Amino acid sequence: MGGLLSPFRRVVVKIGSALLVEGRTGVLKRAWMESIADDVARLAAGGADVLIVSSGAIAMGRGVLGLPAGRLKLEESQAAAAVGQIALARVWSEVLGARGLTAGQVLLTLGDTEERRRYLNARATVGTLLKMKAVPVINENDTVATTEIRYGDNDRLGARVAAMMGADLLVLLSDIDGLYTAPPAQDPAARHIPVVDRITPEVEAMAGAAGSELSRGGMKTKIEAGKMATVAGVAMIIASGKVDRPLSVVDAGGIHTLFKAEANPVTARKAWIAGHLEPRGALTVDAGAVRALNQGRSLLPAGVTRVEGRFGRGDAVRVLDPSGLEVARGLVAYDADVAERIRGRSSGEIETLLDIAGRTEMIHRDDLVLKGEAG
Numbered sequence: 001m002g003g004l005l006s007p008f009r010r011v012v013v014k015i016g017s018a019l020l021v022e023g024r025t026g027v028l029k030r031a032w033m034e035s036i037a038d039d040v041a042r043l044a045a046g047g048a049d050v051l052i053v054s055s056g057a058i059a060m061g062r063g064v065l066g067l068p069a070g071r072l073k074l075e076e077s078q079a080a081a082a083v084g085q086i087a088l089a090r091v092w093s094e095v096l097g098a099r100g101l102t103a104g105q106v107l108l109t110l111g112d113t114e115e116r117r118r119y120l121n122a123r124a125t126v127g128t129l130l131k132m133k134a135v136p137v138i139n140e141n142d143t144v145a146t147t148e149i150r151y152g153d154n155d156r157l158g159a160r161v162a163a164m165m166g167a168d169l170l171v172l173l174s175d176i177d178g179l180y181t182a183p184p185a186q187d188p189a190a191r192h193i194p195v196v197d198r199i200t201p202e203v204e205a206m207a208g209a210a211g212s213e214l215s216r217g218g219m220k221t222k223i224e225a226g227k228m229a230t231v232a233g234v235a236m237i238i239a240s241g242k243v244d245r246p247l248s249v250v251d252a253g254g255i256h257t258l259f260k261a262e263a264n265p266v267t268a269r270k271a272w273i274a275g276h277l278e279p280r281g282a283l284t285v286d287a288g289a290v291r292a293l294n295q296g297r298s299l300l301p302a303g304v305t306r307v308e309g310r311f312g313r314g315d316a317v318r319v320l321d322p323s324g325l326e327v328a329r330g331l332v333a334y335d336a337d338v339a340e341r342i343r344g345r346s347s348g349e350i351e352t353l354l355d356i357a358g359r360t361e362m363i364h365r366d367d368l369v370l371k372g373e374a375g
């Protein structure tokens, strides 16, 4: 993309059900999916990582199963999702594949982004797909999600994924071309807002409540998504997907609303690590490791001299210097017993010991906050 979207290096595109599924028939709008796949291929060719958050599983499945109009019971929507998701994923795989892109299906439940351990696991998987130049096609795992444990709408799921993956842009494509001063269906005088610098209570008041019949989200959940994205350093665009190649249209300056990112993702994320998690243990490190940390490097097992506490992978731990002073906090990559086994060891030894290849950091620098650095 040579225009507005060209600065963005990692883009999450959330696509609403109404764009993907033909009314109540359960038939996918394949021609449109081809056109968005063209856009995705164009973004990818420009060097950006692209992630698709695709709705449509329930809408499609209910059509195929001939379920009645109106609200579905939980078990009905779970069944509909099972039927819809398998076909949805196949078509994504086909339309992306036809453009030389490999699709990888990722189904998430709420806990995968809210619990640190599972968050790290989901992030590593999606990160690996991106490293391999595959396009993650993500949806909520509606077949097993129940009311208490689901995001419920893909606007917020998209925002969580964008924040989790350190994306710089989230695009919400639906039947709405942006934020208006009031819901346009109810107020003919409503004006379109091209740029939102900050989501203030006034901005929130502009969003009505309801979504369309097919999708769960309305402007309200989009603003919620905007809050989650922008505080994490992700800009958000709301644009209409009711055209062919909607990303190219936005890129060329077509109508949309841009919500500017508030901070850079590292800062927001580090503030979160520093401020919001109870440390479950402590790692004492040697002087060399303290120096490495101060130079912005990861904490390697070799520099760890003592492991305390009963933590699990993904828990927050304190990092102590040889005199016992806290120098950092971070999310540890191993359970306490494994950390104890590998402390003081070199990466090579650990690969043999644990029979793993690749990453052996005790705390990756992205998951580490130096004392006084944030929050």
Ligand code: GLU
Pocket (backbone or CB within 6 Å): 016, 017, 054, 055, 056, 057, 058, 059, 081, 139, 140, 142, 152, 153, 154, 155, 214, 215, 216, 217
């Ligand atoms: N995950 C739902 C589905 O695929 C869509 C949720 C939404 O509409 O936001 O059917």
